[in-house]
Amino acid sequence: MADETQKPKEDKAEKKEAAPGIMVLAGIMIAGAFLSSFLTAKFMAPSGGGNPAVKEAGKDPGSIPTKDKAKEKTIYYKLGEFIVNLSNKEATRYLKTDITMEVKDAKEIDKAIKEKEAIYRDTILEKLSGYTTQQLGLPDGKKNMKQEIISSIADLDPDIKVVNIYFNALMMQ
DSSP states (O other): OHHHHHHHHHHHHHHHHHHHHHHHHHHHHHHHHHHHHHHHHHHHSOOSOSOTTOEETTTSTTSOOOSOTTTOOEEEEEEEEEEEEOOOSSSOOEEEEEEEEEEEOOTTHHHHHHHTHHHHHHHHHHHHHTOOHHHHHSTTHHHHHHHHHHHHHHHHOTTOOEEEEEEEEEEEO
């Protein structure tokens, strides 16, 4: 009977010895989580400050280099998401896309674009809705659409020099 009373005391002692090991393990896991968060933020986050939608070419490691960086400084302006009905006659189809515009940097270009953003968006919506799924499915379909958007914006505002249009997402249904 004396043996039975001593066993619970031994179990409690073993639990007390295991508790510091668990605490050390939990501490290591928490430190690892903080370290991985820091490293992810440091090396994977977009560089630069200010408006993340407007970045100078060459300063963002993920940016697409222009033909001649020394002469041609560009910025990227995110125009946002577009959802339009396509011109298909056999069925109702729509296009959902997210567009970023690369423009040659000029004095106060960001302000100029913001002032006319509604006009640019309206023009782009008009151009996008003029296409069918068959046209966009062709090998040069998206390329032609980009060129048409670039020329339309050039017609609207000759001061804005659009270098390229980027589809960050594109879905047809």
